[in-house]
Amino acid sequence: xxxxxxxxxxxxxxxxxxxxxxxxxxxxxxxxxxxxxxxxxxxxxxxxxxxxxxxxxxxxxxxxxxxxxxxxxxxxxxxxxxxxxxxxxxxxxxxxxxxxxxxxxxxxxxxxxxxxxxxxxxxxxxxxxxxxxxxxxxxxxxxxxxxxxxxxxxxxxxxxxxxxxxxxxxxxxxxxxxxxxxxxxxxxxxxxxxxxxxxxxxxxxxxxxxxxxxxxxxxxxxxxxxxxxxxxxxxxxxxxxxxxxxxxxxxxxxxxxxxxxxxxxxxxxxxxxxxxxxxxxxxxxxxxxxxxxxxx
Numbered sequence: 001x002x003x004x005x006x007x008x009x010x011x012x013x014x015x016x017x018x019x020x021x022x023x024x025x026x027x028x029x030x031x032x033x034x035x036x037x038x039x040x041x042x043x044x045x046x047x048x049x050x051x052x053x054x055x056x057x058x059x060x061x062x063x064x065x066x067x068x069x070x071x072x073x074x075x076x077x078x079x080x081x082x083x084x085x086x087x088x089x090x091x092x093x094x095x096x097x098x099x100x101x102x103x104x105x106x107x108x109x110x111x112x113x114x115x116x117x118x119x120x121x122x123x124x125x126x127x128x129x130x131x132x133x134x135x136x137x138x139x140x141x142x143x144x145x146x147x148x149x150x151x152x153x154x155x156x157x158x159x160x161x162x163x164x165x166x167x168x169x170x171x172x173x174x175x176x177x178x179x180x181x182x183x184x185x186x187x188x189x190x191x192x193x194x195x196x197x198x199x200x201x202x203x204x205x206x207x208x209x210x211x212x213x214x215x216x217x218x219x220x221x222x223x224x225x226x227x228x229x230x231x232x233x234x235x236x237x238x239x240x241x242x243x244x245x246x247x248x249x250x251x252x253x254x255x256x257x258x259x260x261x262x263x264x265x266x267x268x269x270x271x272x273x274x275x276x277x278x279x280x281x282x283x284x285x286x287x288x289x290x291x292x293x294x295x296x
Contacts, residue, residue, distance in 0.1 A: 004070050005282040006080035010042030010141025010165050015066045016279040017073055020287035029283045037062045038247035041085035042141045042165040050090045067103040077286040080107045083115055084142025112159020116145035119199050122281035125272050127195045134195040139258050141165040164251035184265050192267035199277050202255030207273040217270045220263055227256035
């Protein structure tokens with residue numbers, strides 16, 4: 001059953017068409033088509049507090065194109081969400097209204113807590129010691145969501161204002177690291193023993209390039225090695241050697257730095273990288289809602 005979701009992040013806007021199947025306790029999602037446009041909304045928002053007229057025009061053009069594709073694909077269900085950049089842009093409401101007017105798409109600006117919840121509830125990983133505390137880390141362009149879970153129950157979650165674009169442009173409050181450290185200290189007795197899950201395109205790319213083949217677990221040594229190698233290369237060298245898009249090549253190093261920093265705090269030796277992000281989680285959510293509504 002085909003579903004479509006739009007995920008408007010600080011770095012790019014993605015339209016995902018995916019087939020979902022299975023029962024409510026065992027949902028599987030397979031990507032059919034993914035269209036990604038590097039709008040870079042965060043570049044404006046984190047420096048000027050608003051989205052520029054030029055980016056607004058490109059944003060609306062992108063959404064018009066996405067709407068045309070959905071008219072052709074005719075998915076069973078659809079949802080459009082925006083995250084950090086749109087949360088902070090002073091003109092976000094105006095842009096949401098304009099998108100609705102020109103395309104009919106209702107773009108939801110979701111809080112960081114919901115973003116983290118969607119990702120956390122989708123990533124079902126079998127750990128060797130599943131009863132241990134699990135920390136989920138999702139690094140985006142404008143924010144990093146961290147949540148703690150034990151035995152399937154959420155304990156604590158928070159969205160921090162540090163992301164790849166903020167770090168790349170040095171546009172963030174340096175006190176955020178103290179905030180993250182203090183937030184994680186509640187789990188000090190679990191340091192070096194907890195399960196850790198990382199989500200987002202950058203950590204997936206790092207694992208693919210520097211991790212062990214066909215292994216979702218990336219060790220801290222390989223993660224640090226990736227940061228060391230990539231940081232010494234120019235943007236063009238990263239693009240040429242690893243076949244990266246420009247908008248991936250420039251943010252992958254800041255992403256590695258954020259993951260390393262957090263893993264060092266919690267003394268983690270490995271991080272699970274399940275290749276599931278917000279867009280995939282939204283498809284899971286849509287299919288689950290479909291199953292529930294048709295079982296009534």
